[in-house]
Every structure is written in structure tokens, then in C-alpha cells.
Amino acid sequence: MLEMSTLRSDKEVEAIMRMSERTIEALGFTEHSRRHSSIVSKWSGELLRALGKDEERVRLAEIAGYLHDIGNCINRQDHAMSGAVLAYSIVTRLGLSLEQATEVMAAIGNHDEQFGLPVSDISAALILADKADVHKSRVKKNIENVLRANIHDRVNLAAERSYLSADKENATITLFIEIDTAICSVMDYFEIYFARMRLCRRAAEFLGCKFSLVINGTSLV
């Protein structure tokens, strides 16, 4: 099976990741794609492992997680679709079987909340891990005045910490978020993340679990 270190150090993957980072930067974000990709890769794998999936499913989820945003190197718009096709050719070249490669492709092609749907356990794990990564570093640059920042930036700026936890016994997947309510209210958060949370709920249900959202220690769904 493809090792994550082989994937990460592949020259084509490195070049594509660098260009994705430049595209995101040109859009004005401070986000570093490799930070986000590594976290989503790790969380996707951990989620499936916690739910008792075998190591092959775990590794495929890690691979899909690492590559899920590479479509940004072409254009932010439709990056899920373009990234899926790019990833398919990379992972077949790196030795995945055609079946394994289609799993990675379908998961990446379905990770965006606009057109995405959980279509497999790998895809469901990727959706949850991606939407769970709310982080300060994903905020547009040069925000001199927090109050003037748009709601999207405020939500990310307010996020101190977020993490996912899967409880197999109680069939529950919980997203914990700690936000600084001086910057963004819980209502702001909901306004921005409603579509994402709905997709997370569907993804958790696909995995046979309930979805629970805990913000600042209070359970909201």
C-alpha cells in the first residue's frame, strides 16, 4: 500500500501543492495548504480507525485527505472535481489499484458542500475532517479591524481550537469547537456553517452515527 511519506515527497504532488498554495494566497488567504491537508489526512484516517474500519480504508482516507484540495492549483471554483481527476492519475501512477484509485477520486469529488454528498465511508470521513478544520490561519490577510472583517473571516478568526471525536460505542461523531465570542457569536458561526453542518450530519449518518456539535462546551445539535 502507498506510504504517506512517499505521497508527500512525490515531486508532482509537491509542485501541485505549491501552486495550490499560491492560488489560495492570490485569493488573499493566509492558509497554508499543507497544514490543512495534513490535518484533514490525519483526522480522516483517525475517524475511520476509531469506527473499526480496516487499515486499507484508513490509508485510502488519509490519501484522499492529503490530496483533497489539490484542485485549487487549477481554480478555486470546482476544485473538488478538478482535484479528483488530478488525484486519480497521481495515485494510479504511485501504484494504487484502479478500485482504490476510484475510491480516492470519488471522495475528493464529493468533499465540497455545494455539490458533495457522502458516497462512501472514505468520502464521509473526508467531509467531516475537512469541515472540522476551522482555524485562525484560514483567515484573509490584513484584517486591521476585526469588526470590519466579513462574517466568514470573523468565524475563522474566532476559532481557537477544533477537533473531531468518534465514539463507536454510542455511535456518535462529535465536532468540538472553541470560539472566542468577543469576535464572533455562536449565531454567526451557525449562519456561516449551516450548510457545512448539514453535510456533516449526513456524513455521520452514512457512517451509522449521530452527529453532535459542541461549541464552547455547549451541545448544539
Ligand SMILES: [Fe+2]
Ligand atoms: Fe476543498
Ligand SMILES: [Fe+2]
Ligand atoms: Fe479543505
